[in-house]
Amino acid sequence: MTERYDTVVVGGGHNGLVAAAYLARAGLRTLVLERLGHTGGAAVSERPFTGLDARISGYSYLVSLLPRRIIDDLGLRVELRSRATASYTPVLRDGRPAGLLVEREPGPATEESFRVVTGSDKEYAAWREFYAETARLAERVAPTLLRPLPRARDLKTAAGPIWADLVDRPVGEVIERRFRDDTVRGVVLTDALIGTFADAYDPSLRQNRCFLYHVIGNGTGEWRVPVGGMGAVADVMAHAARVAGADIRVGATVTKIESDGSAAEVEYRSGDDERRVAARWVLSGVAPAVLTGLLGIGPADPDPDPDADAGAGAGAGAGAGADGRRRPEGAQLKINLLVDRLPRLRSGVDPAVAFAGTFHVAEDWSRLRRAYDEAAGGALPTVVPGELYCHTLTDSSILGPELVRRGWHTLTYFGLQLPARLFADAGGVEEEAVRRAIAALDEHLVDPIADCLARDAEGRPCLESKTPQDVEHALGMPGGHIFHGDLSWPWLNDDQPVESSAEAWGVATGVPNVLLCGSGAVRGGAVSGIGGHNAAMAVLAMIR
Ligand SMILES: Cc1cc2nc3c(=O)[nH]c(=O)nc-3n(C[C@H](O)[C@H](O)[C@H](O)COP(=O)(O)OP(=O)(O)OC[C@H]3O[C@@H](n4cnc5c(N)ncnc54)[C@H](O)[C@@H]3O)c2cc1C
Known part of the structure; x- marks a missing residue:
């Protein structure tokens, strides 16, 4: 017998859950189908170390883009805690260890550290000016993220000259000019490269779009620590969906979606059973490249087309494969560590200050660009750039009381410029990438990381790494791309036609009653719930 719902949400990632919560609250009979045995997608906490009560954010770890309004609308009991330090970048200048400190509220210590590292006050003045202008753009863009897509012209004038620097030309130009x-150039560039494989001057401007998403969250771009770990964020979203009346089925793999444009049927596998469910609407929380396979309108795994560009308002690889967009490819190495003490730094700075914020390793401008060139040429970067932070300095609740008493800490590392293609062949590439990432970090430490690693119940060092392939295998994110595909500008070009609510909200797929509600929607990337919210609003707009 075929069940009937108003809406079926494919994929129980945090975005699918947000969509389900909004739709169920609006009175629509809503079903979420999730392939894994639990909800959350890339927003989950895990206990990776045998016998140790450490609930680590397995994939995503910091929150910036989740709008306050979604938290309030859905009554999400989630706490996002500010970090005392925004970032710390250890450097060796003339062989002498030092570090660039950026406090969350920059004060004399930030100013002094710029002076020591760069030799004058000029870089700090340039920094303040640049980020004040960026904030002006962020304040304009952030409120539009939960509305139908604005036009570029509506934002451009208000944003001022920074628009041309961040939107029209490769971000490398403004960084080099200002x-x-x-090191300062590199710290600025990192926001353009998190989850995006690009050079500073990439003509596709995908690095500019990545930069923008990293600085606009809630109008401030502040990245905060989810108390209880990232799993706590998705759990309250699942709770909100259930309380609103949505049905959530885990262990339910969608295998096919059929639609005539106004009614749809979804086939899914649950254990040994093949089931069908009919719905007026289907919301896809899976990547666009996965959706095309489910719809049978394109290969699930399209051929790479590195020259195509997602561009404005097109969605992160929306319709990938069907319209020749490039296949998503992740470019990161995630490493989760548990340490029995924080390592001391050669610069002498307190580790509790340095590791509380984003700790940049080998992310100088020249090293980031060299790493890109090496990786684009098919080689593992000689020096692996990346960044880490210590969750437990801001929120120790993810560790059991005994581990807190012992003074243990988690460290979360995210390596850049490491495209999936580098890990395609077996043969120790992952181990070597981890070794190089750790070596780059150790350069700045008195205590090498290996000496600080805690041991699990079986005596193994507490370090786990995840390549893009691991991410794809675990979560079904094509190519292990953390945003389901390259990010899109969060607006429409001035002359871009809009013919439906789905297009207006940036959630269209080409099939009128099948909408994107995940990271692949325009504005859907990262842990934000924005994709879910916007798909739900598009459905409600079509009903009302
Ligand atoms: C290593 C890593 C680090 C990251 N760090 C951050 C960070 O710190 N901050 C941040 O904001 N963002 C970060 N991101 C990005 C962020 O996690 C994602 O953009 C976001 O979680 C995507 O959410 P989603 O709900 O759209 O999709 P997903 O989380 O991908 O959820 C999709 C769900 O669909 C399910 N699914 C797939 N195929 C099927 C099928 N056929 N049938 C049924 N279900 C299916 C999957 O199992 C999954 O649960 C990171 C991502 C990764 C991988």
Whole structure:
């Protein structure tokens, strides 16, 4: 017998859950189908170390883009806690260890550290000016993220000259023009490369779009620590969906979606059973490249087309394969560590200050660009750039009381410029990438990381790593791309036609009653719930 719902949400990632919560609250009979045995997708906490009560954010770890309004609308009991330190970048200048400190509220210590590292006050002045202008753009864009897509012209004038620098030309230009110092330039560039494989001057501007998403969250771009770990964020979203009346089925793998544009049937596998469910609407929380396979309108795994560009308002690889967009490819190495003490730094700075914020390793401008060139040429970067932070300095609740008493800490590392293609062949590439990432970090430490690693119940060092392939295998994110595909500008070009609510909200797929509600929607990337919210609003707009 075929069941009937108003809406079926494919994929129980955090975005699918947000969509389900909004739709169920609006009175629509809503079903979420999730392939894994639990909800959350890339927003989950895990206990990776045998016998140890450490609930680590397995994939995503910091929150910036989740709008306050979604938290309030859905009554999400989630706490996002500010970090005392925004970032710390250890450097060796003339062989002498030092570090660039950026406090969350920059004060004299930030100013002094710029002076020590760069030799004058000029870089700090340039920094403040640049981020003040960026904030002006962020304040304009952030409120639009939960509305139908604005037009570029509506934002451009208000944003001022920074628009041209961040939107029209490769972000590398403005960074080189405004900053002189290799390390300062690199720290600015990192926001353009998190989850995006690109050079500073990439003509596709995918690095500009990535940069923008990293600085606009809630109008401030502040990245905060989810108390209880990332799993706590998705759990309250699942709770909100259930309380609103949505049905959530885990262990339910969708295998096919059929639609005539106004009615749909979804086939899914649950254990040994093949089931069908009929719905007026289907919301896809899976990547666009997965959706095309389920719809049978394109290969699930399209051929790479590195020259195509997602561009404005197109969705992160929306319709990938069907319209020749490039196949998503992740470019990160995630490493989760548990340490029995925080390592001391050669610069002498308190580790509790340095590791509380984003700790940049080998992310100088020149090193990031060299790493890109090496990786684009098919080689593992000689020096692996990346960044880490200590969750437990801001929120120790993810560790059991005994581990807190012992003073243990988690460290979360995210390596850049490591495209999936590098890990395609077996043969120790992952181990070597981890070794190089740790070596780059150790350069700045008195205590090498290996000496600080805790041991699990079986005596193994507490370090787990995840390549893009691991992410794809575990979560079904094509190519292990953390945003389901390259990010899109969060607006429409001035002359871009809009013919439906789905297009207006940036959630269209080409099939009128099948909408994107995940990271692949325009504005859907990262842990934000925005994709889910916007798909739900598009459905409600079509009903009302
Ligand atoms: C290593 C890593 C680090 C990251 N760090 C951050 C960070 O710190 N901050 C941040 O904001 N973002 C971060 N991101 C990005 C962020 O996690 C994602 O953009 C976001 O979680 C995507 O959410 P989603 O709900 O759209 O999709 P997903 O989380 O991908 O959820 C999709 C769900 O669909 C399910 N599914 C797939 N195929 C099927 C099928 N056929 N049938 C049924 N279900 C299916 C999957 O199992 C999954 O649960 C990171 C991502 C990764 C991988």
